[in-house]
Amino acid sequence: MERVIDVRNGRNLTMLTDFYELTMGNGYMKEGVSDTIAYFDMFFRRVPDGGGYCIMAGVDQLMEYLENLTFSKEDIEYLRGKGIFSEEFLSYLENFKFECDVWAVPEGTPVFPNEPLVIVRGPIIQAQFVETMILLTINHQTLIATKANRIVRAAKGRPVLEFGSRRAQGYDGAIYGSRAAIVGGCSSSSNTLAEIMFNVPSSGTMAHSWVQLFDTELEAFRKWANAYPSNCSLLIDTYNVLKSGVPNAITVFDEIVVPSGFRPKSVRIDSGDITYLTKETRRMLDEAGYSDVKIIVSNSLDEHIIRDVLNQGAEIDIFGVGERLITAKSEPVFGGVYKLVAVEKDGRVIPRIKISENQEKITNPHFKKVYRIFTKKNDKAIADVICEHDEVIDENEPLTIFDPVYTWKQKVVTSFYARPLHVQLFSQGKPVYDSPTVLEIRDYSAKETDKLWAEVLRFENPHNYYVDLSQKLWDTRQDLLISHSREYI
């Protein structure tokens, strides 16, 4: 067992970085450009699962990371041992003090392709270094919050419980995955640590092993009802739901729970034909006088299966969703990228672009500001407009927005208000933003999602929400494209 760091007792994530961030840092310093002020955008190009939007998440953890950036003596020793880093660079790291400005879209906000979710401005040696962790943090939580938002919408108001810890991709996949699932709208998580860390309710009752431990299912149910008469929830599919699980549950409700002065809470079904079994279970419970007992279902669910079983008339009150949520199984990668968009020279901001043979991979240059445009009529969001950093949208003038590729697709907007999309997280390295609680973020997210048109909310083939460039930024981009094209193509 060779580990140097015990992750449970003093974990330092500063070195969770792609090694090239360090070779570049050392290179910037060697070439005398490490203090050049650079601007980076973190953004994504495509919504997973063909959806219409994503839900921003992970800002609180990003701040935690940036606030705690420190290289330990051991880190420095390790780097020295690689034999490629200058002493000047190592001593810079040893005395590292974060100095960047950082802006981000608040957690829970619906976000769209090609707009910056995080903007970093600072000495390139620093703004570069934080790339890996910005991407890792935002990519992961935004992926899961987005998936949770879809699943919760499919459940049409029924609570969705996050059950996936055992199938998560690593411990933090479970921990921050639970957090992101709540941001996306889940009611609670089975993960106990998530309650301790994020003050989000955790819950759970019994597994099949409880039932198997005893000689019969009936005995197992009796024991459980004895232990938890006031909060009796039974897992009824260990042997046979309708022939054994439901009748035994009713027996125990009659025999123990009701005589103790309580109402039983729920039954859970974790396998089999959900639609058929829940309809029959509902009928049997109702006939026995237990129409108030909830039916919980939890078997490889996602937004599509939930929609289907509800369409089929399944009688479900609560969904438990596991592996397909906690790993975003249908599309488990959130492809956020972090690109240099400008540098400062003599106090002026010079935009930079990354060309590609792939049209979609060409970046939007420059230090930006994004406005979300809402119509005053019903507060629905109409479009996001990406501007240069010093542009102001005048709400009293008609606003012309246009597609950045098919520029003849234009629209003049009146009677609107424009809300800047970003908040500032750090000012010259100092934190200046106080994260809301996870439950506050969940409420905010639900409200902001409601401001999207129904056409954008569709699971399949949603309307493409407009993310446009201001005329000024469009001109800047066009100029850069033309000059690079003349040079290289």
Place this chain on the structure above:
Amino acid sequence: MERVIDVRNGRNLTMLTDFYELTMGNGYMKEGVSDTIAYFDMFFRRVPDGGGYCIMAGVDQLMEYLENLTFSKEDIEYLRGKGIFSEEFLSYLENFKFECDVWAVPEGTPVFPNEPLVIVRGPIIQAQFVETMILLTINHQTLIATKANRIVRAAKGRPVLEFGSRRAQGYDGAIYGSRAAIVGGCSSSSNTLAEIMFNVPSSGTMAHSWVQLFDTELEAFRKWANAYPSNCSLLIDTYNVLKSGVPNAITVFDEIVVPSGFRPKSVRIDSGDITYLTKETRRMLDEAGYSDVKIIVSNSLDEHIIRDVLNQGAEIDIFGVGERLITAKSEPVFGGVYKLVAVEKDGRVIPRIKISENQEKITNPHFKKVYRIFTKKNDKAIADVICEHDEVIDENEPLTIFDPVYTWKQKVVTSFYARPLHVQLFSQGKPVYDSPTVLEIRDYSAKETDKLWAEVLRFENPHNYYVDLSQKLWDTRQDLLISHSREYI
């Protein structure tokens, strides 16, 4: 910001558990059965991606977790606040001492569906509690090691570098994902922390941002060669690989690297038509006298794309593989489960079974021992035989193995040796196993994979490796099935 625990300074994962492990624990105690000795198997039912086998991983982290199981005062306070746990249970947790026996298949071993990867024997209150973390740990690392093994095989001896940290599902997804990728055969990881924690080489050079920072690509390459003349690797696709990247690289090799007395190392291509670009790049480098300069490729690769581009004659020396490896994108869930298989009564081991309408979900009961059978002729693995715990396979007698479903499919094996598959990790709560290093595990894994027949190694439609039951265990299972079937169906 509401967190109680700072994950970077004193992380305790004991509470990373599904809440129901705690409600069951409390229930076992209330009902006086918490000391009942129970046996649990952790196993999986299906190989991801339609492959022929998985690569076991995560044992070292599982041991670390089990060795450090402790409930802090804050954990106990939190649980007390839930108002459903008895003081007897809380005081048990406060004085928790792990007492179980644990066996596992060593990391790096090829493993197959339905055989136990981990076996736990102990008081049910403990053997139950560790479920979530056993599954989380083994599911995650086995998933990634298995995917890495596929990708590395596709590369046919060329080094595969793990590049995926930024797209991992959470910090541990990156950290332990890197580790598992090395177990599965990757040469190194871009994740610096992985080198520090697991003593596995990390590496990396430059990003597009380095190139963009300077006014021209040529200037950027010159600066890099000045900073790293002895180890010069250039990213050549920021603007145009063939018109700009390769010519500029050659200029800088000629101008700076060679005159400094070094040979340039490599060029990297991260976008575009890999086959065409690498062939042309190879030709241009060769013509300029740089046939020793390696070509690294890294753009959304997986085993299928690697196989395809190599078949097309792409000139690639090294692969960098990111998101599709670190998230096992094509199938991001490893469906390991943890099932009660036996209990002790009056010192006798009583097998237990979980029935399901789904044939594949019916469990194999009993406390088990697994033998891997190798033919003496060429040391290839023929079958795994799952036995009851006290069975011994006599290598001097012919061994009849048979399919557990189609029992007429039989085979008599002679001239074989039988190797027990498990090692013991804990004896009555004490660790008794010393994990090899990650690099040792990688070597062992490569050797064990070589002992599988080529038909089992295929990416698609591999031969089903035999995982059979001993006659004794088969009889036990059949008896339990018949008795449950009479009772419930």
